[in-house]
């Protein structure tokens with residue numbers, strides 16, 4: 057058995073060293089850079105992350121710079137990546153390291169997992185890649201590979217399944233090269249053992265894969281729990297007066313707290329979108345001064361289980377009137393100094 061395990065590890069690592077994508081965070085073992093890349097990669101694609109990662113590292117190269125930064129500056133640098141709690145928690149963790157741990161970054165998964173924003177997956181990734189701890193990483197890609205390798209017959213989104221996959225990956229793990237082994241498993245899931253068209257003929261683990269042997273690869277992983285999506289319809293209005301826009305800061309209790317945006321209004325989705333209906337709607341919302349209305353764009357956006365359809369309009373006003381909602385008029389030239397939500401940025405880009 058030990059011989060088979062050694063072979064499996066060797067095949068996987070050889071494949072990884074030959075085929076791994078050339079990604080910037082793979083050139084370092086610096087815990088700060090690894091940590092940053094791991095939190096950026098949560099819910100976000102590699103292609104989107106690369107330019108953000110490189111730009112962010114230039115501005116904030118270490119924990120000290122993050123600990124000292126103003127939250128609004130960090131949000132600005134993060135704008136567009138979404139899930140802003142990731143960067144807020146990163147700052148909380150950096151401050152904790154500076155204040156309580158004498159700037160020493162914890163090296164073990166069990167210590168890292170106690171810090172803000174780090175779950176089982178991220179702490180195992182940092183501990184193994186940056187500090188060589190022999191602990192397996194289980195992300196969505198690894199779950200898929202393992203569920204096929206072992207034909208795991210149960211629903212994968214349960215704590216029981218998490219425990220099962222953790223045990224399996226710890227068992228397979230190359231204890232001498234835990235960081236590379238973990239990255240190889242994740243890479244295999246991302247590039248070869250993909251959800252719809254797995255490239256089994258190129259897979260270094262084909263010989264060990266039960267699902268492949270049985271010809272039932274696409275039956276795994278088992279997912280019985282369907283995500284329930286909710287539709288939301290938003291009207292977005294760019295209030296413009298000469299060279300000024302009106303923007304508001306999102307409340308502390310809202311998602312994307314402290315980010316800035318143009319005003320959005322939730323509507324039922326049944327309204328017609330002609331300019332009279334929109335003006336009547338805004339009048340009801342206590343906007344007394346309404347000028348020329350012009351459609352900017354139709355957008356779709358997803359946040360968690362929300363599928364959002366947005367119609368955006370520009371409303372030109374003669375003056376910077378007092379508005380019936382919290383916010384402020386700012387010169388258009390100052391926009392780039394605010395951390396704007398992704399939806400707002402998309403709409404304003406179309407508005408130019």
Ligand code: SF4
Nearest residue numbers: 204249256259262265
């Ligand atoms: Fe995935 Fe196919 Fe490799 Fe099995 S043989 S691990 S199903 S790519």
